[in-house]
Amino acid sequence: MIELKKVEKIVRSGSEQLTILRSLDLLIPNGQFVSVVGPSGSGKSTLLGLIAGLDAPTSGEIRIDGQNITTMGEDELAQLRGSKIGFVFQSFHLIPSLTAAENILIPMEISGANDTRDRANRLLEDVELTARAHHYPSQLSGGERQRVAIARAFANNPSILLADEPTGNLDAHNGHHVFELMVQLNRKQGATLILVTHDHELAARADRRVSLQDGRVVSDTHAESIEPSHLADEVTEAQRS
Numbered sequence: 001m002i003e004l005k006k007v008e009k010i011v012r013s014g015s016e017q018l019t020i021l022r023s024l025d026l027l028i029p030n031g032q033f034v035s036v037v038g039p040s041g042s043g044k045s046t047l048l049g050l051i052a053g054l055d056a057p058t059s060g061e062i063r064i065d066g067q068n069i070t071t072m073g074e075d076e077l078a079q080l081r082g083s084k085i086g087f088v089f090q091s092f093h094l095i096p097s098l099t100a101a102e103n104i105l106i107p108m109e110i111s112g113a114n115d116t117r118d119r120a121n122r123l124l125e126d127v128e129l130t131a132r133a134h135h136y137p138s139q140l141s142g143g144e145r146q147r148v149a150i151a152r153a154f155a156n157n158p159s160i161l162l163a164d165e166p167t168g169n170l171d172a173h174n175g176h177h178v179f180e181l182m183v184q185l186n187r188k189q190g191a192t193l194i195l196v197t198h199d200h201e202l203a204a205r206a207d208r209r210v211s212l213q214d215g216r217v218v219s220d221t222h223a224e225s226i227e228p229s230h231l232a233d234e235v236t237e238a239q240r241s
Helices: 043-051 074-084 101-112 116-126 144-155 170-190 228-240
Strands: 002-013 018-029 031-035 059-066 085-088 160-164 193-197 208-213 218-223
Touching: 002 043, 002 144, 018 043, 018 218, 031 043, 031 144, 043 160, 074 085, 074 101, 085 144, 101 144, 116 170, 144 170, 144 218, 160 170, 160 208, 170 193
Parallel strands: 031 193, 031 208, 085 160, 160 193
Antiparallel strands: 002 018, 002 059, 208 218
């Protein structure tokens, strides 16, 4: 379970202070697929960074499976990320000098896992890239690179997958293919999935949709309550903001 209590994030911009998140409370049960939407600057990516322990809140508390990560040191946070959290970025973040298979092997080798080659091969098969295992990122298309990044994110069987605009740099066809593969792997492994996206069609596929604006949660809707008319209203409102 992921729990945020009164989380605030304030940064300095020149001589002024900028509030990114404002006293945010959020509870995400294990295994839930949550999409996070909102206009640019609403705090979506900051929220993911805080949950991943890549940044620290200015105030408030973040707990993952009961552990207060806001009091952890860098070594503890690194261990937590290695064992429980997978991250998929918009810009792939693959190591260019390593092949697709080697990029997937990295987190497993760092964690000291066994049978890493077999697991990497299974993940490559899951994302339909077995034939591209020995290709370098420069030899792969954008969609293929993102599929490698997804396989890498699942390498250590994380209980939490955080995806920050994973389809943002892809065309519509590749974007939807990558999304479907990510959701299939999420369901297969039972991980909690938190997806930040500007694509409201993809967001509507989640179990739950959280909308942010000006660092606050302005709506928190479960799938059975999401209707197309409400979705259109949210898109229009975000465009006006």
